[in-house]
Amino acid sequence: MPEHALPTTQATTSRLADVSPLTDVIASSSKVPVEQLLKPNSQEYLSNLTTYGLQDLLVEPTTLQTQSHHLTSSLTSLTHTSYPTFLSLHRTTNALTASLTSLSSSLEALLNSSLPALEDCAAGWKERTETVLRDRSKARVVLEQHEKIRDLLEIPLLIDTCVRNGYFTEALSLVSHAKALATNASLSNQPPPLLLSSVLSEIHHSIMQMLLSLLTTLYEPNRKLPALYKAVSFLRKMDVFGSSSPFAPAPPHLKASDSDKFSEFLGDNVSSEEQIALAFLVGRESCLKSILEPCKGDVSRMTQHGELDEREKEDLARCLKKYIDLWREGVYDVITQYTTIFLEKTSPAALAYQSSTAKSNGVVTPSESSTAKQEWLRLHALITTYASRALTAHLLPILSPSLSLLSISLLPSLLTQLTYCSTAFARVGLDFRGLLSTLFSRAVAEVIRQDMRKTRDKFVSRFQIPTSPTGRNINGVVKPKWERPSRWLVSTTTDLPPVPVTPATPASTSTFLSQGPPHIPPQILASYPPLAEFTNALLSVLNGLRLLAPTNILPTLSRVLDNEVLAKSGEALFAYIKAYRSDSRLATGTNVDDDGDEQERQEGIVMAFGQIYFAVLVPFMRRALVEGVYGVKLDATFEDGGPTLPTVVMDWEDYYLENDEEDESDSEGSEEE
The missing domain is CATH 1.20.190 (Delta-Endotoxin; domain 1)
Incomplete structure (x- = not known):
């Protein structure tokens, strides 16, 4: 028995470590759900149940039933006594359950949709408000710097007003102030603000107006030295023409190849x-x-x-x-x-x-x-x-x-x-007095040349060979109409002029040149009105030359007098005389033939006229120019005037000598008869 008692004692005090087999047994023999048996309380009860003895186990159902009845009655009485509380608790429980369900769905919606959307909106809010905040920051800075900004914005207007009213010193002071502000802005290694750039642009426009105003002063005719000095002084202060100035470009008309020469010069x-x-x-x-x-x-x-x-x-x-x-x-x-x-x-x-x-x-x-x-x-x-x-x-x-x-x-x-x-x-x-000498010498020479040419043309026009016929055909030849020489070549107060008996040889010309003053014409020229008029006209020109007679134009005037006046006038006169004498009969105004004595007399007048021109007028006019105006001794030769006048004079001398020899032979023949 003792051996059997030991296990019993041990069995009564033992507790199963694993009640799962018991759970399975109970679940198979009863209608209790397995889940109910697997709860912690059920497992603890089953674990305690294994510690009971047989007697306790047998009594356990009755105890459990008694406790069940006791609990049932307690619950029944509790129900009868506290049913309002249970109803209220039921309602409260249902409401709490619904509230918890709604709260759960709301929390789920909050976590799944609202919070991500809020997070997205919060992230976008910073981006959307960054520009506004920046603008508000700028506006705040503008408000803080309002006085300075107003002063800065007034600078272009003040400069423009100063320029318009001529206060250039004040305008340049304002420009210096604006440049100082721009320099301070550039020291921060940042581009200048847009406002400052705009102000500088307006200032540049005003400075350009000031530059144009100063340059316009230089173009005004009535400006005197003080105004011009002031304008130049301000141009110097502006330094708009300096090497670093944009207003001083290279000369645009110079080519690339010429720029080096320009720089070198x-x-x-x-x-x-x-x-x-x-x-x-x-x-x-x-x-x-x-x-x-x-x-x-x-x-x-x-x-x-x-x-x-x-x-x-x-x-x-x-x-x-x-x-x-x-x-x-x-x-x-x-x-x-x-x-x-x-x-x-x-x-x-x-x-x-x-x-x-x-x-x-x-x-x-x-x-x-x-x-x-x-x-x-x-x-x-x-x-x-x-x-x-x-x-x-x-x-x-x-x-x-x-x-x-x-x-x-x-x-x-x-x-x-x-x-x-x-x-x-x-x-x-x-x-420039040296230029005046050349300038007036040429002018005087040209004026004297023109006056002498006019006098010559007027004289030559009187000795044009007539071309109109008389209307009579004598021996098959139509004779031109000649005016009597005695009517216009000689003075009417004298019957016949004193005709020289010798031609104007160089020796006789030298003798004549040494006689009389060079500024008083020979009296014999008064007997021949055309020669007198011609001489007076030439002397009037020379008298005008006395007022302004440059010495360097004497050779020019001498050549003009010899070649263009005396020579050409002599050629016209010589041609007239030859044409007149070549006509065998003289045509008078009444178309009546003159006798031989009258014809000889008219030819003598013509020859005497030519001889006086070449022997008296020509040397006198040359002396009047050279000696009378310039006081230079004139040689008898014609070397200074060129070969034209000497040729004409020599041709006349030859012609006059031939005519003289013919007259002598005619007179000898008449005496023999």
């Missing part, structure tokens, strides 16, 4: 001062043209018609005097203004003084002094070139064609005016 670069000087000269040149243009038009209009009468010549001389005065005043003003503005401060003396002062202070190097001196030389070369151009482009082209159209009496006053003008310009280095 002017150096590495044209300085700002030289460009301002060029702008000054161009502007004043335009003013000078506008002043001279009306008077120049009047002169050109009168000179285009060629030959002028005396009144037109006086009008032309008056216009030339006015033109010379305007040119003198305009050019002299330009030269003096340029010298005052550009050359006085940079003159060699001023540069030497500044250089010595700067060297003593250790400021200026020798290279800088040399550069300043070269710039002064260039500026001086500019005004020298302009002065020469003003002379050759405005004065000489007007005088050259005009002086030769005037009468000789109008030229001395013009020469005196131009001489005083040249003397005044000599103070500024423009002495």
Whole structure:
């Protein structure tokens, strides 16, 4: 028994570690679901059940039934006593379940759709509000810098107002302030703000207006030195013509091959001062043209018609005097203004003084002094070139064609005016008196030549061979109509003129040249009205030449007198005499034949007229020009005048000698008969 008791004791105190077999047994023998048996409470009860003994196990159903009845009654009584609470709890439980279900679905919707959408909206909100925030930040900065921005925006308006009212100093100060702002902005290694760029653009436009206003001042004719000096000073301050300025490009008319020559001539670069000087000269040149243009038009209009009468010549001389005065005043003003503005401060003396002062202070190097001196030389070369151009482009082209159209009496006053003008310009280095000598010499020579030609043409026209016939046919020959020589070749107060008995040989001419003064014509010329008129006309021309007689044109005038006047007049006269004497019968106005004595008398008058012309008038006129006007001793030969006049004189001498021999033979034949 003891052996059997030991296991019993051990069995009563033992607990199954695994109650799964028991669970399976109970599940198979009862209708209790397996899930109910697998609950923790059921497993714990089954585990405790294995510790019971047999007696306890047998009593256990009754105990369980009693506890079941007790619980049932307790529940029944509880139900009867607390049913409202259970109903309320049921309702509350149902409501809580529905609420929990709704909460669960809402939480699920929140987690699955609302929260991702919210997250997406939050991410997009930053992107959408970034621009607005940036604009609001800019607006906040603008509000904080409102005063500075307003001042900046007012700068272009203030500059424009200053430019319009002539306050150029204030305008340049505002420009410097704007440039300083732009410089500060550029130091941050960032592009300048759009507002600053716009302001700088407007300032540039205003500065361009200021530049145009200053340049316009240089083109205004009535501007004097103070206004021009002020304009140039502001152009210097603006530095718009500097090497770094966009307003100073390379000369556009130069080709690529010529740019090297241009740089070699002017150096590495044209300085700002030289460009301002060029702008000054161009502007004043335009003013000078506008002043001279009306008077120049009047002169050109009168000179285009060629030959002028005396009144037109006086009008032309008056216009030339006015033109010379305007040119003198305009050019002299330009030269003096340029010298005052550009050359006085940079003159060699001023540069030497500044250089010595700067060297003593250790400021200026020798290279800088040399550069300043070269710039002064260039500026001086500019005004020298302009002065020469003003002379050759405005004065000489007007005088050259005009002086030769005037009468000789109008030229001395013009020469005196131009001489005083040249003397005044000599103070500024423009002495053109040497040009006046050549200019007026040519003009005087041309005027004397024209006057002599007119006198010659008038004289030659009186000795035209008549071509109209008398209407009578004598021996089959139609005779021309000749006017009696005694009616117009000799004076009516004398019966017959004193006819020389010897021809005008060189010896006799030399003898005549030494007799009488060269400015008083021989009395014998008064017996021949055509010769007297011709002599007086030539002497009138020479008397006008006395007022202005350049010595260098004496050979020219001598050739004109000999070849173009005396020679051609002699040729016409010689041809007339030969044609007259070649006609065997004279045709009078009444068409009645003259007898032999009358014919011989008329031929003698013609021959005497020719002899007086060649033997008296020709030598006297040559003496009147050379000795009477210039006071130079005249040789009896004709070497200075060329071969034309000597040939005509020799032909006349030969003809006269032949005629004299024929007359002598005729007289001897008549005496023998």
